Amino acid sequence: MTPEEELYLFQRISQMADKYIPTKKLLSIHGITFHQAHSEAEKWRSNFYNLLDKHNICRNNLFSICIDVIELIEKHPENNNIQQIYCMLITDTGLLFPKGKRGKEITVRSYLRQKKNTEKLLQAIADDKALKNQLKILRSKAKLKPEMVKSDDEENAVYEMTLQHQQLKAGEGNTIYMDNVSALIQQINGNPYMRKVKPYLLFSVLFRKSGYLMKRAAYQANIENLFECVNYSIEKDNGKNFSDYGFGVELYEHLRRFYMEDKTVDVPLSDYCFANITNLSDWYYRFCEPNEEVPMTLLRKISEFKAPMFPIILTDEIYQGFDIDEFEIKYPVLVRKIQKEIQVDNKLIRDFSTAIYNNDDVSRNIVQLCENVDAYKFCDMKTAYKAAEILLYCEVENRLTDELIFVAGNWIK
Amino acid sequence: MKTKPNDLKKRTVSLKKELSPELEKIIIALELAEAADDPTWAELAVLVLNDMKYLDSAEGQKLKKRIRLEMKS
Structure with missing residues (x-):
């Protein structure tokens, strides 16, 4: 191994060690005794198998279970029990399908982790559905004519913030850019629906239309268009595109942090727009070290919650x-x-x-x-x-x- | 809403490094053991650390000791 690889590995082991919570502490976080957790783990397991039987899922082996669950989701996507089975299944690290002999402590630790991940995943599925419906409403309200609302502090702060990005540095001292950024904020603030997703809308215009913002006086963005899906070519680095996408992700992350405490902004909805309308989030999680909270699509969240290496068919x-x-x-x-x-x-x-x-x-x-x-x-x-x-x-x-x-x-x- | 711009964080985006197949295997083994709450995680981590020159550093020694003590307690 090269010294760089050793350093990388060392850092990874350190990170894993930092994440590790000793069992005693884990139990106290969950407010549960070891005995209670173990008995809950047993119940969890039997509940899972009861659910399989209830839905006539073939229990021949892990493969047959997965295939039947996939089919059931396709037929009944709204069924809560099937969603529950799916989430329990893909987060399994050996509690439901043990490999070799497992001690009680591993059972307890796996159960606490899996229960948390299953709950988070079910919540993510429910949230995604709700956000999708809200996006439909946003799209229908994008046409509303805004009443321009001036806010000098905000306009100046956003203008200054954008200059921190190398790609927008050319806007420094550029009055056209300054005025266009101000007008854009006023336009968004003038529509209460658009205001909710201000980080996403600002990002979209600044990322996609920076040339117009810098050069065209009184440029007005077409807000409606910003809700149409954009698929950037993310398969390969052509020497320029990846650096542009990096700028896009950093810009959005910066804007969402900026508006995090603004009560009129719905950050989860804005995140949903960013992750689902553009594919920059996909690009980020495929090609970058995920070291920031960049919004994810539901499929990406599922990949993250899925137990590593699940399902093991090749035993x-x-x-x-x-x-x-x-x-x-x-x-x-x-x-x-x-x-x-x-x-x-x-x-x-x-x-x-x-x-x-x-x-x-x-x-x-x-x-x-x-x-x-x-x-x-x-x-x-x-x-x-x-x-x-x-x-x-x-x-x-x-x-x-x-x-x-x-x-x-x-x-x- | 903030009236002052928050500072741009450094390194929000850094491209993934290409790992050698050997390193990738070690990381996968560690992650699997860790994800399965397998106590051999600690043994495996210490084993890997033993093979690294970082073990000689004070940082490495501290990490090794911590992994042994905390995870095997």
């Missing part, structure tokens, strides 16, 4: 000590052929998934896959079968992980 029993990395180094062409075949042969993956769902023997699918790619030409069949099996499970696990996140899209339709 240690399947691996049986087989080193797939070493196999790939030895037979890279074969691995690529198997992976390609898995990608194109939809029937194969469907049959394999059905077999896992039903706890059936999957060897038929594995043999079929090895025959399709002429695996016998590369290595002995026993080794090829094991590698093919692991790669199939990997694919199924990856697809299931994605589906578990994307199914939440049913709550934000």
Whole structure:
């Protein structure tokens, strides 16, 4: 490891250690005794399995449970019980589906963490729905003609604040810019609905229309347009776009902090607009170290609350000590052929998934896959079968992980 | 509402570093053990620290001691 990597790792371990709360303290935070927490954990677990039975969810294995839950969400997105099952399921770090033997202390700690995460996630789903409805109202009120309301202190402060950003520094001493920023604030303040999402609206105009603000006297932004979704090209850094997006995120974060204590501003609603109307929040969480409270979309929140590595379909029993990395180094062409075949042969993956769902023997699918790619030409069949099996499970696990996140899209339709 | 601009925080946005596969594996192992409330987290962290030159620093020694004492209590 390089010294930089060591430093990075050291910092990560320090952060994790800082986050760690000893069990005694954890129990006192929750105002609960160890015995009570353990008994609640048992109840939590049985409640989960009762809910599965109530909704006829197939309990063959974790895969079948996840598949049935996904289907139920698609059919009944509003059902509270199913939302509850989903949140309990994806936040599980071993309380519901233990791996190996777990002591009482781990059970208690997992329960307290999972209960908190489940509650937060359920709340996030409910909040998202409410905010979505409020955004509809905002859109319908954006046309209202504002009564310009002057507020010198605010106008000056926002103007000064924007100059702290390198990209808006050109506005210093620029009277056109100063007047346009003032007029924009007056325009937003003049409509009580728009005022609620002032950080978002100011960000949108300052980020998207800075050229007009600097050069065009008496520029008036079209507020209605600011509620139309904008998808920036975030897949690749072209040398300029990522630095622009960084400016956008910092500008919004700065504005939301500025208006945090303003009672006329609805910061959660403004955050919702920022996260859902632009894709800068997605960009931030994909490409940046998340070291600030930048608003997230619901799907991103779900990814954050999801237990790391959940769901584990490819278990240690399947691996049986087989080193797939070493196999790939030895037979890279074969691995690529198997992976390609898995990608194109939809029937194969469907049959394999059905077999896992039903706890059936999957060897038929594995043999079929090895025959399709002429695996016998590369290595002995026993080794090829094991590698093919692991790669199939990997694919199924990856697809299931994605589906578990994307199914939440049913709550934000 | 504030009448004075609040200062721009430094480093709200810093791009993720590309990690070597080895480092990524260590971090995943640590995060998994930590997320599962697995007490081996402490052992794993100390093991990793043992392999690092930061252990020689006063900071590293303090962290190692803390992990051992707090997490195994």
